[in-house]
Amino acid sequence: MTHVTPTRLSDGRELIYFDASAGSAETHRGPAAAADQRGLPPRGATGDVRHDALTGEWTAVAAHRQTRTHLPPADQCPLCPSSSANLSEIPARDYEVVVFENRFSSFGPALGGLPSIAAGEAGWGTTTPAYGRCEVVAFDSSHEGSFGSLTPERARTVIDAWAHRTEALSAMDGVKQVFCFENRGEDIGVTLLHPHGQIYAYPFVPPRAALMGQTARRYFDSVDGRETLMGSVLESERTSGERMVLEGKHFSAFVPFAARWPLEVHLVPHRRVPDIAALNGSERDELTGIYLDLLARVDGLYTTPTPYIAAWHQAPLDPELHPASYLHLQLTSPRRAEDKLKFLAGSEAAMGAFINDTTPEQVAENLRNAASTGTDTP
Missing domain, CATH: 3.30.428.10 (HIT-like)
Known part of the structure; x- marks a missing residue:
């Protein structure tokens, strides 16, 4: 059974280690996961979502994502295990699968429900906090690859992590849709080569x-x-x-x-x-x-x-x-x-x-x- 170890990063974001077993967790990280040594500043405020009166859809406004990490060299990868030369998003010196709250989140960290737009109303000018949550799923500690490069055992652990997070996020206040996905390749717009995916917990049901x-x-x-x-x-x-x-x-x-x-x-x-x-x-x-x-x-x-x-x-x-x-x-x-x-x-x-x-x-x-x-x- 997959072993789950929750902890926190230095700015308060949740991070969860997933291992194929308690034994493998001990092998990779010892009795306790390392603490985040970076001393990050507190998280910024939740962004906004705006209501499109012409379509009835919501659009997130997340200008802070312009500063997110873009194709860093291997020795500065934020998803590789931490080392003395690279204090990454993952404090452990090794890991199997990790899920953590995205530092450059489009939704959250605040939770809550969006205002309802009454039938017959345009809702023009409606702005509300971008409630919800965005998480990163690091599939493996190796710097390059994708889901398809995983061993069957590691892929199975990722599936259990998806299941765990789907259940947990679905229970959060105001969440209307949980979306697990992987973008692969620079042609898709991938900004990190490390094998990873993401999970969005939306405060609305997306259009499609x-x-x-x-x-x-x-x-x-x-x-x-x-x-x-x-x-x-x-x-x-x-x-x-x-x-x-x-x-x-x-x-x-x-x-x-x-x-x-x-x-x-x-x-x-x-x-x-x-x-x-x-x-x-x-x-x-x-x-x-x-x-x-x-x-x-x-x-x-x-x-x-x-x-x-x-x-x-x-x-x-x-x-x-x-x-x-x-x-x-x-x-x-x-x-x-x-x-x-x-x-x-x-x-x-x-x-x-x-x-x-x-x-x-x-x-x-x-x-x-x-x-x-x-x-x-x-």
Whole structure:
């Protein structure tokens, strides 16, 4: 069972070590985690979110993120274990998996609910604190890599960390959506090469999650709750097989019929669960292997590592949307060829109308045929 060790950084931010066992925790850090020696100043005030009267959406204003660390040299990496020459965000001299509150957070540290905008009101000029929380998940102590470069044991520990944090963040005041994700590659905008992901606890349901939740709820109601929309889609894809990439006992991966991105794969559990925390041990075990296999195939498409966003869509914490929502991963990449990227230009960026440069069926075939070996460096 994963061993959890919470502590605090010198500015009060929470940091949690996750180890495969109590024995491995002892091996890596001894009986207690090292204290943060940096003497950081107190955290700044919570930023703002502003209501967009034209769309009904919320936008976070986080100008302080302009000063965040950008592609530092290895000996100054903030996610590597601390040393005498580099007092990093992680005080321990070694670790397995670590989660800590982001120093350059878009949401939080204050918690609370956003004001409601009454039906028929524009809400123009509404500004409120950006309640919520942003966390960083360091997948491994190695300086370079990604989730796909992890050992199965380490990947399993990360999944347990995601589950732990999903459950904890979902219980926090005002949180409406917990989003675990990994950005991989400078083409995606990654600013740290260290293998890591992030978790956002939003004070609202983000637009895409709200749209998917509303669509799923309409379908759920139309069939009197006999099945979910994602469950129906998964059954259709498995029956057709044309866009399937991988199938296991508990999970399947397929390229969606109406994929928006040149490379897009959905990884879906066979039973409806709302979030990662609801997966049982057997499901987490299989997820570890099938996810690593999928990432290896994604990297096997080209001679260099594929940039991607791996987005875990969990059920919004909204009583109307939650019952029909279905945990799944959407992995997308803008890479449309070995040396070409898909840019979100006029139609996509301005109108939200995607035009795909590849066919889902061909992408699925390419992934099935890709060697299950990655190009990432452990």
